[in-house]
Amino acid sequence: METWPLLSIVTFAPLVGALLILVMVRGDREATDRNARWLALWASLATFLISLLIWINFETGTADFQFVEKVAWFSFPGGYTLSYHMGVDGISMMFVLLSTLLTPLCILCSWEIKSRVREFMAAFLVLETFMVGTFCALDLVTFYVFFEGVLLPMFLIIGVWGGDRRVYSAFKFFLYTLLGSVLMLVAVMAMYFLSKSAGQGTTDIVELLRFARETGFSPEAQKWLWLAFFASFAVKLPMWPVHTWLPDAHVEAPTAGSVILAGVLLKMGGYGFLRFSLPMFPDASVYFAPLVYTLSIVAIIYTSLVALAQEDMKKLIAYSSVAHMGFVTLGIFAATVQFSAGSLPDNLLGEQAVTGAMFQMLSHGIVSAALFLCVGVVYDRLHTRRIDRYGGLVHRMPRYAAVFMVFTLASVGLPGTSGFIGEFLVLFGVFQVNVWAAALAATGVILGAAYMLWLYRRIIFGELVKPDLMRMKDLHPREVAIFAPLVILVLWMGIWPEPFLDVFDASVKNLLTSFKAGACRVNEACFAAR
């Protein structure tokens, strides 16, 4: 097992599946579509099983990167050879699992897609390769290639299989995220040259983390680099006010596209903050913490209010995503706020908050994905997402009503569901460093309950009076198969979160230690504390 390049296998297995679909699947229309669907499903399930194998063999309790692979890839002019370098720690492990879990579900929920099935399935598998690669990459250039490559299949998925305004949404999605990423590319190059002061420059993430811990970029350089990375991740996450691409993309994307967008793609932003911004630019993270906090709180309250006013189900859930991501950024940057407040207790706080942010991302990855799937279920039947076209569905679709309720409550953060653990840990951690931020964020929780429960009431409860709802059928077996694992996960994570927390506990601790080491190099609060 030690010698198998498991991460490369899990990354490129979907790509092999995509190639097989494009090359092998032939014949008349019906046979092509059927074979493409099944081949895609098997490929994604196989990928999921491999990722489970990695999880089983994953050692908790250490913050080191595991399953590391390193092969020389190509050289920069001037001699530096950069590597194809892969590896997972606790933080990335969970995101890999999230991606490989959601992809087969997406393929299942796209079973009924009518046009260009072969291309759709291939695009989805290519997307999975890029997503998994993003989380496994341990070299900045490798990371960038995967991170940016995601745009290609996603652009096609929104544009080809999307709704009426798909062209506008696809362009907006593509250009918005591309603009954010190119600034990060400049920063990547700059980091290569700036790390040269300590001998050979490098783009290797492990080396850069060590460099940041031991030497560190100059505070001035950090600010620029932080801003460049922020441009990319803030768009991806998305943070207010650069979130406007998200509602459009979500609404117009096909169900599976929305699921992946909400479930995995948004998490790339949070992952980036944890992997790069916090440990590599600690001073800048401290310096910009008030900015992040302001934007996060605006996001939580403002987008919650916007969500209240939505007429379109997908749009409502999209705005709720922005609000939930506000909690994530609050949690990630809790430790930095402590510094910028100027006081430094002996033990560095923020561990709960960062853990909470991680958990919130995972939980949101499952819950929002499931909510989009729920919307997809009724959309498949009635072909509208307008909330006022529905009402009283509980009478015709009791199983659906139950499933939808689980995810609604998880989104609200009811104890016993995964949403509770994440939000609670974040609020708990934030309360320790900034009471006002915690208080304002808590109002977001109340608003969240308001819009989600109201949405649920309008769709599920009430009299079943609309004539076209009379013929609605309840969940069929394929849909049950999609929802079952998600319901189990949401409850499991809510009732017994230990197995998940254990995976990234050591990595989060290590992250905060190296953040503290970096931030204390110049921060006066540290000197005062000594």
Added chain:
Amino acid sequence: MILPNLEYAAAEMFVAVAAMVLLMIGVFRGEGSFRLVSVLSILALVAAAAVTVWMSPVESRSAFAGMFVSNGYTTFLKVGILLASAVGIVLSVGYNAREAIERFEYPVLIVLAALGMMVMVSASDLLSLYIGLELQSLSLYVVAAIRRDSVKSSEAGLKYFVLGALASGMLLFGASLVYGFSGTTAFAGLAAQLTGASAPSVGLIVGLVLVMVGLAFKVSAVPFHMWTPDVYEGAPTPVTAFFAAAPKLAAMGLLVSVLAGPFGGLVKQWSQIVIVLAIASMVLGTFAAIAQTNIKRLMAYSSIGHIGYALVGLASGTGEGYSAVLVYMAIYIVMTLGAFAVILAMQRSGRMVEEIDDLTGLSRTNPLMAAMMLIFMFSMAGIPPLAGFYAKLYVFLAAVEAGLYFLAVIGLVTSVVGAYYYIRIVKVMYFDEPEDALDPRPGRDLGAIQFVAGMATLLFFLFPSLLVGAADTAVFSLTGG
């Protein structure tokens, strides 16, 4: 007198003899010999590429009393030029037959242009440089106007000729100023005078600027780009494809070798000019392309933008930067020739069409061709993992290393603007429903070029070291040898 070291010009002599033999064959076989001459020209160009590699000296060697140099750098460029010219002829065979311009002079002129380009990049004296440049330019003027009965084609040829002559005049005037203020036209002599010189004379600087203007015209860098869209649109499409590839590589290679070689001592002076040219080209190339509806005009502005990116590498004034320019140009040529192979396959009931909207729904009527065009467009937009991304990575890496952060930021932001019009083509092909389908099947020659170029662009990330290593070696012999 027996000239020593003639063997280093073996490839040039081979091409020159081949051009004359081909001309004879054409003359004696008469009008029907277009296909034969074309095939023989392609073979001759490929053979010349082999000869170039075979005769390539390990160290820099000069011939013709120091007028001519052969080294790794010239080999790299010549192989690129010869192969791109060969592909240029391949692209034209089917087209010329359809459009009834089967003149055997056409392939012969391209071979002569290739010869001019080879002399250009091998020049180590301002005079031999000029001779090569003129041989290339005169052949290209005629090729642009090869379709005599078309007003647009004649207009393109005339415009290209008038403006090209002006640029050549400037270059010649600049060369005379350089000679007047330094007393030599040899690159080695100029380099010796300029390295370590305290303050270069104003006359010499003016000469340098004029030489650069002449070359900037040839690479169509803004503000010397005016001819490009009209010539691209007016000239027959295979001619446009050829123009966009080999001459651009040759002129860019020449610009690098002239600025890095004899004028290497004035790097502070010329890099300012190159920075301005690069920014202007990137900005104008991308913004002007947005409004285009004709795909050939779009490619013209796109090529202006790409030249801007390549100039970013040159602006850094380092060996890494020059190597990045070579990598960029090589990848650019592959993408461009592939894209033109698609454009050439755009026919409706046997007639060429060239509006972007004509590609509507191509992904349904011809999935393979649409997929190839998709690869070229995303690659030109610089999206990883396609080759165009690595091209941009290398030039901007060189710029960042030289401390030109603002140039890198401007370049990358314009590349986002550029992405807009590239993905607009993808949108037309993939998102829109087909209305009036194009003829289904491109010729086998076009299909092969599309496929090879597409795979090279797609799979570049597997073996980037092949090209990058070759470019590094090439530049080493320019700066280190």
